[in-house]
Amino acid sequence: MKAISRRGFVKLGASSAAMLAMTPLLSACGNGGSTGGAPLASSGPVSASKAFAQKGVWFRFNDKAAVGKDEEISSAWIFDGEGNVAYYPLGDMKFSDLRDETEKLEEFVKRSSRESFESRRSEQSSIIQGSIDMLPNFSDTIPADEFSSDMDEMNRRKSIVDSLEYKDFSHGYTLHVMTDGSGNATASESLETVRTIVKWGEYGLNFGEENNKNTARYEDEEYTIELIPASAVQDVYDMHFHGFRGFVTLVDEKHPGFALDDSKTDGIEVD
Secondary structure (H helix, E strand, O other), rough: OOOOOOOHHHHHHHHHHHHOOOOOOOOOOOOOOOOOOOOOOOOOOOOHHHHHHEEEEEEEEEOOOOOOOOOOEEEEEEOOOOOOEEEEEEEOOOHHHHHHHHHHHHHHHHHHHHHHHHHHHHHHHHHHHHHHHHHHHHHOOOOOOHHHHHHHHHHHHHHHHOOOOOOOOEEEEEEEEEEEEOOOEEEEEEEEEEEEEOOOOOOOOOOOOOOHHHOOOEEEEEEEEEEOOOOOOOOOOOOEEEEOOOOEHHHEOOOOOEOOOOOOOOOOOOO
């Protein structure tokens, strides 16, 4: 049998990483009450600035799809009512999974998010351990000093993964309005913030890359949600959702809906 080269081992590690990266990560996010903290307004739809100024949980999903029991939620965003929002990534969660959690939705989110993180961390650690266990099979094709260095590097990465702790991160957000040709009326609006994600790093020995790019870590990235008001309340079982296209919250079934901010609204960035 032809011996597998060190290069072949590296490719094998990279392939394993790519396969795991496609595995959905199960997390959860939610809100502390059945109305999602979104205010009712008898006089008409609630503006985006007023909606996000309230404590509540909003759910991000496919902005080309309608809310439905089998529709997957990609992430949840918890607003603290003080100008900050926290991001919680979701994997294969569906709207139907929220059915029994509406009264303590925020607790459900945070608990499930932690459990998901810990599960993913365990998976990552196991993958790296598998590479560590496999490495001796290639000792005959690797010089002794390089073999020792490679083993140390794999153990270093596993140690970093094992020691990464779950954390919640909140960031401020900005509402940005673009006006029409007159410069007076709102043409579009977006929610702009930062979300903190986990970069789990590489599984195999990718030589030549900087070490800090191959380790598990938290990383901030800018994120924008375009706000396009939904037309009506959408129901899933006994739950009611309303908000913007691809971004909704739990509401009362008679909620009047949401609207973009006027360009003259205080605290809004314009153009």
